[in-house]
Amino acid sequence: MTRGASCFMSTEKNFSTSGLWLIGLGPGNIDLLTLGAVEAIKNCKYVFIEGYTAHLQKNDLKDIQDRFGKWDILMRGAVEKPDELLQLASQESVGLVIIGDVLQATTHIDLILRCQKLEIPTHIIPGISITTLIGEVGLQAYRFGRQTTIPYSYKSYLPTSPLEVILKNKKNNLHTLVLLDLDPTGMGEKIPQPMSPFVAIDILKSMCEKLQSEGEPMIEDIGSWKAVLCSNLGTNNQQIKYATLTQLSEIELEGMHCLIVPDSPHELESLALERWEID
Amino acid sequence: MTRGASCFMSTEKNFSTSGLWLIGLGPGNIDLLTLGAVEAIKNCKYVFIEGYTAHLQKNDLKDIQDRFGKWDILMRGAVEKPDELLQLASQESVGLVIIGDVLQATTHIDLILRCQKLEIPTHIIPGISITTLIGEVGLQAYRFGRQTTIPYSYKSYLPTSPLEVILKNKKNNLHTLVLLDLDPTGMGEKIPQPMSPFVAIDILKSMCEKLQSEGEPMIEDIGSWKAVLCSNLGTNNQQIKYATLTQLSEIELEGMHCLIVPDSPHELESLALERWEID
Numbered sequence: 001m002t003r004g005a006s007c008f009m010s011t012e013k014n015f016s017t018s019g020l021w022l023i024g025l026g027p028g029n030i031d032l033l034t035l036g037a038v039e040a041i042k043n044c045k046y047v048f049i050e051g052y053t054a055h056l057q058k059n060d061l062k063d064i065q066d067r068f069g070k071w072d073i074l075m076r077g078a079v080e081k082p083d084e085l086l087q088l089a090s091q092e093s094v095g096l097v098i099i100g101d102v103l104q105a106t107t108h109i110d111l112i113l114r115c116q117k118l119e120i121p122t123h124i125i126p127g128i129s130i131t132t133l134i135g136e137v138g139l140q141a142y143r144f145g146r147q148t149t150i151p152y153s154y155k156s157y158l159p160t161s162p163l164e165v166i167l168k169n170k171k172n173n174l175h176t177l178v179l180l181d182l183d184p185t186g187m188g189e190k191i192p193q194p195m196s197p198f199v200a201i202d203i204l205k206s207m208c209e210k211l212q213s214e215g216e217p218m219i220e221d222i223g224s225w226k227a228v229l230c231s232n233l234g235t236n237n238q239q240i241k242y243a244t245l246t247q248l249s250e251i252e253l254e255g256m257h258c259l260i261v262p263d264s265p266h267e268l269e270s271l272a273l274e275r276w277e278i279d
Numbered sequence: 280m281t282r283g284a285s286c287f288m289s290t291e292k293n294f295s296t297s298g299l300w301l302i303g304l305g306p307g308n309i310d311l312l313t314l315g316a317v318e319a320i321k322n323c324k325y326v327f328i329e330g331y332t333a334h335l336q337k338n339d340l341k342d343i344q345d346r347f348g349k350w351d352i353l354m355r356g357a358v359e360k361p362d363e364l365l366q367l368a369s370q371e372s373v374g375l376v377i378i379g380d381v382l383q384a385t386t387h388i389d390l391i392l393r394c395q396k397l398e399i400p401t402h403i404i405p406g407i408s409i410t411t412l413i414g415e416v417g418l419q420a421y422r423f424g425r426q427t428t429i430p431y432s433y434k435s436y437l438p439t440s441p442l443e444v445i446l447k448n449k450k451n452n453l454h455t456l457v458l459l460d461l462d463p464t465g466m467g468e469k470i471p472q473p474m475s476p477f478v479a480i481d482i483l484k485s486m487c488e489k490l491q492s493e494g495e496p497m498i499e500d501i502g503s504w505k506a507v508l509c510s511n512l513g514t515n516n517q518q519i520k521y522a523t524l525t526q527l528s529e530i531e532l533e534g535m536h537c538l539i540v541p542d543s544p545h546e547l548e549s550l551a552l553e554r555w556e557i558d
Contacts, residue, residue, distance in 0.1 A: 026313070029315075030314060031313060031314050031315030031318070031404070032313050032314075032315060032404075032405065033313060033314055034305070034310060034311050034312060034313055034314075034407070035309060035310050035311075035312055035313075035314070035317070036308075036310030036311060038314070039310070101407075101411045101414055102414070103414030103415055103417070104411075104414050104420045106419060106547060109417045109547065109551055110547060112417075112551075113417075113547075113550055113551060116554070124415060125310070125311075126311065126407050126411055126412055126414070126415075126513065127407070127411075128313070128380075128405050128406070128407055128411070129411045129414075131410055131411065131420070132380045132383075132405055132406075132407070132408045132410065132411055133405055135380055135381070135382030135383050135405070135408075136382055136403060136405075138382070138388045138391075138392075140385060141383045141410070141426065142425065142426055142427065142428070143425075144425065144426075145424060145425050146421065146422075146423065146424050146425075146451075146453055147420065147421055147423075148421065149421070168451070172425075172447070174425055234405065268385060268388065268389060268392075272388055272391075272392060275395070
């Protein structure tokens with residue numbers, strides 16, 4: 001394996017060579033594209049967009065396509081069994097645009113490792129990720145514990161680990177970032193359907209009932225927990241709301257959402273949260 | 280307090296109005312500036328750079344100054360007692376450039392809250408932050424526990440909480456991002472002196488001795504822990520090394536560093552880490 005094969009744009013800008021450029025798009029707002037991303041998008045001979053680990057809203061996708069042209073979408077099979085993609089990248093400059101940052105998902109790290117094994121040059125252009133964008137909420141970065149994701153329920157199987165992560169963080173006085181699934185099929189081949197706040201909070205409540213039925217020490221009614229619903233962060237449709245989980249579950253808004261479950265906010269954090277309270 | 284006063288660039292681009300633009304610079308590499316940051320830097324009537332929560336390397340600062348001109352540096356006093364800055368922002372468009380992202384430090388959230396109280400319009404342009412850049416190491420985002428910072432020791436006072444955070448994360452099978460202090464004076468008024476790997480690891484070892492002397496259950500020799508040293512991430516001088524803490528403490532390299540203490544890496548994580556092993 002070639003070591004340290006990945007490198008930064010500014011040290012190697014030759015798009016006439018072959019290789020794979022992983023291009024972080026950020027949240028989808030053109031203003032949050034980096035100069036390096038724009039350069040790679042414009043200069044790679046082939047540009048694809050990865051379409052299953054995140055999702056762009058229609059208006060953002062339109063703005064981007066108006067400016068840069070249409071890209072073919074690669075779904076899970078084409079990225080996780082990437083023979084065709086890597087064959088192309090071994091001969092031409094290939095850009096793979098990824099919504100958010102490029103190296104937050106296992107699947108993209110796997111892609112880099114495959115390239116290095118095949119001695120295909122890789123170029124990483126980081127993008128602004130959701131873990132940065134939640135800074136706007138005003139909670140302190142150092143007070144976040146482990147993050148978790150609520151998956152769509154699959155048949156009758158209901159994992160309780162996401163709620164357990166939140167409970168463990170709360171026990172340690174830490175906030176939790178809760179990401180929401182976007183693929184009810186679990187296959188990554190269909191257009192993503194970002195989970196709604198209603199479904200997410202309903203699943204959290206079911207997890208709570210299951211834990212209680214399994215004899216977990218009594219958990220308070222989680223519907224009364226105050227939490228932050230972050231919707232379409234970093235886009236023109238950004239919305240942040242602070243209320244009880246039950247109140248948040250009634251918010252209907254298209255797009256991608258995440259939840260933050262804060263634990264006993266400090267004084268400055270409380271002032272910051274007040275801005276997002278539902279009237 | 281005005282609610283939800285902050286807004287995105289693309290919805291409000293009128294730089295002839297007054298207000299405070301918080302502009303995320305990212306790690307300092309021009310390629311990682313966003314289009315929104317470039318636009319705000321070029322159009323705000325006054326542009327300052329915040330100089331005490333992070334530090335640019337000389338060559339990066341030079342590249343940026345060559346392209347955008349010289350900015351006055353604001354140190355801690357001018358940002359935390361910002362009467363002058365806010366007076367100006369109440370009359371003109373004022374950009375405050377912040378290295379990395381803009382809302383990861385308490386001090387900048389406080390600034391936003393002050394603006395909203397004074398009804399000074401605020402505009403937030405997120406930047407790529409260290410928590411995103413560490414993605415390149417190849418450890419899974421969802422396996423990170425709480426982050427911590429190693430402070431310079433002040434007189435004889437040695438807090439042990441950073442090591443306790445690492446130990447607690449390890450107990451829960453989680454990785455830890457360890458940021459390093461950059462102000463030995465604790466006052467935020469002098470040019471930052473980013474802590475070296477040697478000093479950081481020496482302080483960690485002292486924390487370990489102190490915990491042991493206070494009767495903590497025997498901790499193994501932390502010098503033999505394997506960890507990742509990330510230096511100048513996102514810049515042209517980026518370097519990532521994976522080795523024991525004792526080996527890492529011998530690496531001499533100028534600039535900003537952080538450590539990641541992984542706990543029992545999974546298979547894909549181990550493959551990713553191998554790339555950074557010291558020969």
